[in-house]
Amino acid sequence: DWPFDDGAPPPNQIVEDWLNLLKTKFREERGRCVAVHCVAGLGRAPVLVALALLESGMKYEDAVQYIRQKRRGAFNSKQLLYLEKYRPKMRLRFKDANHCCVQ
Numbered sequence: 001d002w003p004f005d006d007g008a009p010p011p012n013q014i015v016e017d018w019l020n021l022l023k024t025k026f027r028e029e030r031g032r033c034v035a036v037h038c039v040a041g042l043g044r045a046p047v048l049v050a051l052a053l054l055e056s057g058m059k060y061e062d063a064v065q066y067i068r069q070k071r072r073g074a075f076n077s078k079q080l081l082y083l084e085k086y087r088p089k090m091r092l093r094f095k096d097a098n099h100c101c102v103q
Contacts, residue, residue, distance in 0.1 A: 002014045002017060002018065004044060006044065007076050007078060007079070008078065008079075009047060009078065009079055009082035009083075010044070010047060010048065010051075015051060018048050018051065018052075019051065019052070019055055019091050019092065021034075022034060022052055022055075022092060023091060023092060026092070036048050036049055046067050046071060046074035046075055046079075047075070047079050047082070047083065049067055050063045050064065050067055050075075050083050051083075051086065051088075052092060053066065053067075054083070054086060054088040055088045055089070055090060055091045055092040055093075056090075056092040056093060057088075057090060057092075057093055060083055060084055060086075063083070064080065064083065
């Protein structure tokens with residue numbers, strides 16, 4: 001569990017832990033599935049998924065649109081601003097693209 005306030009962006013330590021978990025799991029097994037959930041599924045979980053998409057090379061606008069196609073109402077204005085300002089370090093880009101797949 002990585003609890004953080006509903007409607008808020010995640011603390012830095014949660015972001016680091018989340019991305020490290022994904023990097024480890026995707027390297028262990030190609031096509032690994034990782035489920036993410038929160039109470040309503042509109043804020044915290046979508047933000048973490050968006051961060052993974054950004055870290056894998058997707059543009060901010062594309063990540064938000066992709067997630068909103070799957071989950072209408074995802075993100076509030078504070079979370080969108082956080083994601084827009086977020087600067088990915090491409091921590092989930094792999095030489096072999098088969099290591100990571102978001103569906």
